[in-house]
Amino acid sequence: MIERIGGRLPDAERDRLAAIAYRIRRLSVEMITWGQWGHIGGSFSMAEILAVLYFRHMSVRPEDPAWEGRDRLILSKAHGSPGLYAAMALRGYFPESEIYSYCELGGILEGHTDMTRTPGLEASGGPLGMGLSVAVGRALGLRYKADPRARVFCILGDGECNEGNVWEAAMAAAHYQLDDLIAVVDYNKVMAKGFVHDQMAIEPFADKWRAFGWEVLEVDGHDLDALDDAFHRARWILPHGRPIVVIAHTVKGMGVEAAEFNSKWHTHAPDGATADRMLRELARRYGFPDEGYSRLDDPVAKETFYGGE
Amino acid sequence: MAGSDAPAAGRPKEMRDAFAAALVELGQELPRMIVLDADLHTSSKTSAFKAAFPDRFIQVGIAEQDLFGIAAGLALEGFQPVPSTFAVFAARRALDQVAISICYPGLDVTIPGSYVGLPTSRAGASHNCIEDIAVMRALPGMRVADAGDNADLRAIMRTAMATPGPVYFRVTRLTVPDLFGPAHTFTWGRGEVVIEGADVTLFGTGVMTSLCVRAAETLVADGIRAEVVHLGSIKPLDTDLVVASASRTGCAVTAENASILGGLGAAVTEVLAEQAPVPVQRIGVRDRWVDSGGIDDLFTHHGMQPSDIAAAARRAMAHRDGTR
Numbered sequence: 001m002i003e004r005i006g007g008r009l010p011d012a013e014r015d016r017l018a019a020i021a022y023r024i025r026r027l028s029v030e031m032i033t034w035g036q037w038g039h040i041g042g043s044f045s046m047a048e049i050l051a052v053l054y055f056r057h058m059s060v061r062p063e064d065p066a067w068e069g070r071d072r073l074i075l076s077k078a079h080g081s082p083g084l085y086a087a088m089a090l091r092g093y094f095p096e097s098e099i100y101s102y103c104e105l106g107g108i109l110e111g112h113t114d115m116t117r118t119p120g121l122e123a124s125g126g127p128l129g130m131g132l133s134v135a136v137g138r139a140l141g142l143r144y145k146a147d148p149r150a151r152v153f154c155i156l157g158d159g160e161c162n163e164g165n166v167w168e169a170a171m172a173a174a175h176y177q178l179d180d181l182i183a184v185v186d187y188n189k190v191m192a193k194g195f196v197h198d199q200m201a202i203e204p205f206a207d208k209w210r211a212f213g214w215e216v217l218e219v220d221g222h223d224l225d226a227l228d229d230a231f232h233r234a235r236w237i238l239p240h241g242r243p244i245v246v247i248a249h250t251v252k253g254m255g256v257e258a259a260e261f262n263s264k265w266h267t268h269a270p271d272g273a274t275a276d277r278m279l280r281e282l283a284r285r286y287g288f289p290d291e292g293y294s295r296l297d298d299p300v301a302k303e304t305f306y307g308g309e
Numbered sequence: 310m311a312g313s314d315a316p317a318a319g320r321p322k323e324m325r326d327a328f329a330a331a332l333v334e335l336g337q338e339l340p341r342m343i344v345l346d347a348d349l350h351t352s353s354k355t356s357a358f359k360a361a362f363p364d365r366f367i368q369v370g371i372a373e374q375d376l377f378g379i380a381a382g383l384a385l386e387g388f389q390p391v392p393s394t395f396a397v398f399a400a401r402r403a404l405d406q407v408a409i410s411i412c413y414p415g416l417d418v419t420i421p422g423s424y425v426g427l428p429t430s431r432a433g434a435s436h437n438c439i440e441d442i443a444v445m446r447a448l449p450g451m452r453v454a455d456a457g458d459n460a461d462l463r464a465i466m467r468t469a470m471a472t473p474g475p476v477y478f479r480v481t482r483l484t485v486p487d488l489f490g491p492a493h494t495f496t497w498g499r500g501e502v503v504i505e506g507a508d509v510t511l512f513g514t515g516v517m518t519s520l521c522v523r524a525a526e527t528l529v530a531d532g533i534r535a536e537v538v539h540l541g542s543i544k545p546l547d548t549d550l551v552v553a554s555a556s557r558t559g560c561a562v563t564a565e566n567a568s569i570l571g572g573l574g575a576a577v578t579e580v581l582a583e584q585a586p587v588p589v590q591r592i593g594v595r596d597r598w599v600d601s602g603g604i605d606d607l608f609t610h611h612g613m614q615p616s617d618i619a620a621a622a623r624r625a626m627a628h629r630d631g632t633r
Contacts, residue, residue, distance in 0.1 A: 114413070114414070115414050116414055116415065122385065123381070123382075123385065123410070123414070124410070124413045124414040125410070126409055127409050129374075130378055130405070130406055130409065131378075133375045133377075133378020133381070133382070133406070133410070134379070134382040135382060136375070136379050137378060137380060137384075137386070137390075138382040138383075138386055139382070140379065140382065141382060141383045141385070141387070142386060144343075144386075144388065145386070164374070165375060165378065165406070168369075168370075168374055168375035169375050169378065169379075171370070171372070171375075172370070172372065175370075
């Protein structure tokens with residue numbers, strides 16, 4: 001059952017997942033640029049996490065999103081919605097063309113997650129700190145059901161872990177021994193207005209989770225082999241009465257140098273020309289054919305910056 | 310109640326006991342009903358459900374934000390959660406979770422708020438909620454109810470559990486006189502004419518409806534025939550009945566055991582201002598924090614006794630008649 005603990009992905013599989021992570025970043029830029037709102041940094045930082053979960057570790061049926069036996073994923077850092085929507089479009093929950101309805105009146109992709117409009121979303125969210133409680137509720141609910149195989153994943157942000165609600169949920173998950181609940185922290189080191197360690201320090205972070213009764217795995221969140229290994233462990237080795245957290249060390253804005261560790265790109269929509277440069281940089285960085293912004297010739301509102309100065 | 314106009318605190322007919330009995334009754338009928346508690350079950354009386362269905366009772370500790378998040382997750386898995394806590398913690402501490410995790414996606418969660426209105430336990434403003442009606446009413450898709458008696462509470466709970474989507478209802482610790490019989494049913498958006506009258510309409514909700522009845526009885530001595538309308542369904546409101554009754558009598562009083570800012574008085578006057586403008590007087594807590602104290606003293610202090618309602622009715626009639 002345990003195939004490759006400490007091992008590596010087959011090359012073809014790693015290439016497949018890397019291409020998906022690249023596409024997640026591309027679609028995020030297209031979406032945010034066209035919609036003129038969104039969070040590039042936090043979408044980029046979890047691209048590999050989403051690729052490995054949706055395309056390798058989670059059991060889902062996009063054509064039947066309410067399939068009872070599916071693994072559930074709740075994006076607690078719901079502002080990372082472009083990354084999530086990109087992964088879901090690529091996985092087949094809805095046509096890729098829907099990304100251009102992001103943030104549009106009547107579209108199926110709301111700025112922050114609205115499960116009533118997007119097939120396959122497992123919760124609505126936006127305010128930080130809430131998702132893990134909903135994941136705990138889903139995990140408790142699954143306990144009442146006959147099929148115990150479904151698992152609940154919850155992706156949190158690092159800055160989000162300033163919120164007290166996260167730790168209320170962490171306490172409850174351990175109390176109820178929810179070992180089918182797997183939290184993933186996209187530890188990208190930067191929150192909306194600066195570095196996490198400047199705004200409100202969360203270290204010693206792994207110790208906090210351990211003290212709350214969780215199994216902790218720390219990985220490089222951009223290393224597909226490491227993520228794959230962590231989720232293998234979470235599935236086959238660790239479940240013995242304790243919830244599991246994968247602390248994924250990531251780079252906010254990973255993939256475009258100007259955006260990396262840069263809180264300016266927390267909430268920031270590029271104009272068409274900037275998006276075009278970003279997409280070409282992504283192609284070079286990840287070794288794909290040169291390809292710019294697909295709607296460069298379409299009228300797009302000028303660059304907007306919601307961060308204030 | 311002897312010697313007191315206000316509802317009495319004390320056993321054996323406190324509304325929270327009726328709440329407990331109805332919870333157990335519904336638990337027998339609804340296998341997917343799950344009651345959650347944040348360390349208050351012997352106060353709220355969800356302890357009865359815990360005793361009857363220990364496997365369907367979830368304790369979350371003193372963590373109200375988690376309480377409502379977990380309830381959302383359970384609802385998403387197809388269960389019918391009833392997260393129970395004091396109204397202050399539902400309407401204040403965990404409002405964002407109630408709003409975005411539960412109400413925004415329209416989840417089937419039924420939220421009882423206990424310890425509502427003027428403080429019943431001498432715990433002061435921190436533990437009794439007067440703004441819950443206003444807060445919950447403002448959430449799109451949230452239904453809000455305040456029971457007039459124990460039979461009404463049971464009916465509200467039965468309807469709430471049969472209604473898809475989020476519901477908030479109030480559970481007072483007071484003992485309330487019976488207004489309705491055991492066959493009473495509750496329908497969203499439908500008010501009840503308790504006493505027919507022609508001179509002034511007294512719109513009550515929650516425990517205040519029975520005080521409106523007492524006020525109407527005193528007004529009879531002055532030859533004033535007040536109509537008493539119980540609006541247990543605060544949202545949706547029975548706008549047809551509100552407009553019809555107020556149009557007929559030409560003036561009205563609203564009465565609620567809550568803040569008049571955004572509560573029933575606001576709901577009724579919003580409708581009347583748009584559809585049938587008539588003079589209205591509002592009874593309830595003014596823009597101030599409440600103190601602990603004897604419950605009867607508190608009803609007097611805040612001008613919420615039947616005599617206050619009767620005086621408000623006379624003021625409303627004077628406005629209507631231009632004789633004030």
